[in-house]
Amino acid sequence: MSVSPTDLRGPSDLRARAEAAAGHLPGLILSAERLAALVAPGAHGLRRAGPGEDFWQYRPAGVGDGARSIDWRRSGRSDTQFVRDREAQTAQSAAIWLSRGAGMDFTGGPDRPTKAARGQVLALALGMLMLRGGEKVGLLGQPARAGRIQADRLAEALATPAPDAGDAPAPALRPNLRVVILSDFLTDPAWVAALLAQAAGLGVTGLMIQILDPDEAHFPYDGAVEFRSGSLRHDSRDAGGLRAAYLARLAERQAWLSEQAQRAGWGFGTHLTDADPAQALSWAWQALGQGAR
Incomplete structure (x- = not known):
């Protein structure tokens, strides 16, 4: 009987993989910090109006704004009455979930990272941006905390091997939480509909970010190819003949994911x-900001 490396889950093997992951922590943290600084160098969080002392913005007075809420000094400089909004000081909570499925370890070439590695950097950089703004952030199912030290905790948790983690997150939602899901979404997507239905009932908003290798997005294969994903194997003598059907299925899956996200008030991208991670992080940051208002 042969034993594959993925079946070695004893204490010594787990310790070895944990030590190897810890060796990557400085690089992961540095990459995430650089990415976060590139996307939002002066970020102060996802600001919103609410009870607090800090000034946020002036806005034209509307229905429901009483005379006491009018800023008469600012209004005196124009023909419009303005209200002085303050920024809410109640910390918001956000949860991040990164798929640990076997397919996330795939890369189609040595010139690009695995999907898991790219997901780690995006998840940590996004967490750092939210922490800078006073948000409470944690991995889904773990305590959400604020403060700089929480970024180190997130980095360690993201880099630590999780051999028992699957392709779907555990149902750990709670009211008014904001959630970011990072996955390739290539396995059975039934959990997505269930998660979003639960989220809608609890008032949970969020984002789904699909991370794919270019080979998965374009299917450039021809001839005899053996496709592997974890313990699954498929031998094809004419991979090129599968291209049209594969791309159609992928487009169908992405359209379904987008529709499910829209129904729940979530974002999907x-x-x-092989693309600049700053593009994905910038989109996610702006989408979270729009959802916070």
């Missing part, structure tokens, strides 16, 4: 590992 796709990111390829």
Whole structure:
């Protein structure tokens, strides 16, 4: 009987993989910090109006704004009455989930990272941006905390091997949480509909970011190819003949994911590992900001 490396889950093997992951922590943190600074160098969080002391913005007075809420000094400089909004000081909570499925370890070439590695950087960079703004952030199912030290906790949790983690997150939602899901969404997507239905009932908003390798997005294969994903194997003598059907199925899956997200009031986007990660992070940051208002 042969034993594959993925079946070695004893204490010594787990310790070895944990030590190897810890060795990557400095690089992961540095990459995420650089990415976060590139996307939002002066970020102060996802601001919103609410009870607080800090000034946020002036806005024209509307229905429901009483005389006491009018800023008469600012209004005196124009023909319009203005209200002085303050920024809410109640910390919001956000949860991040990154798929640990076997398919996330795929890369189609040595010149690009695995989907898991790109997901780690995006998840940590997004977490750092939210932490800078006073948000409470944690991995889904773990405590959400604020503060700079929480970024180190997130990095360690993202880099630590999780051999028992699957392709779907555990149902750990709670009211008014904001959630970011990063996955390739190539396995059975039934959990997506269930998660979003639960989220809608709890008032949970969020984003789904699909991370794909360019080979998965374009299917450039021809001839005899063996496709592998974890313990699954498929031998094809004419991979090129599968291209049209594969791309049609992928487009169908992406359209379904987008529709499910829209129904729940979530955002959905796709990111390829050969693209600039700043593009995906910028989209996610702006989408979260729009959802916060």
